[in-house]
Amino acid sequence: MISRRSLSVFLCLVLLAVPVSGVLAKKKPVKKSEKYYQVAWCKDAKGQVEVVLPDKTRCDCLTATHAIEFDFGSKWAESIGQSLYYGLQTGKRPGVVLILKKQKDYKYWLRLNSTIQHYKLPIDTWMIKGF
DSSP, X not given: OOOXXXXXXXXXXXXHXXXXXXXXXXXXXXXXXHHHHHHHHHHHTTOEEEEEOTTSOEEEEEOSSEXXXXXXXXXXXXXXXXXXXXXXXXXXXXXXXXXXXXXXXXXXHHHXXXXXXXXXXXXXXXXXXXX
């Protein structure tokens, strides 16, 4: 038979262990979508999000001066064409906001900007560090 004292000690140990296990558990990082960054950045830039253009395409962010495409780093090449097209459709300067999820994604920032510089493309760029 278990004594009352032994049961009390056991319950105390269990209750003490529960909060500690919750603190020690690793939390998974929250993955943020492209839309999350787009909305926050565009709001700061006093722009409009997801503006529908005459041909029914959507510009990610339209400001007073720029038509901007948002993409994660690995899609840097696609962002060039889309930003140029949005600029053509709106008459505004093309722009790209490149979202880097990890430190090693910086290589995409270099690729984007070296391509723009080499071909003298009229595209402005901004970086968001999502890490």
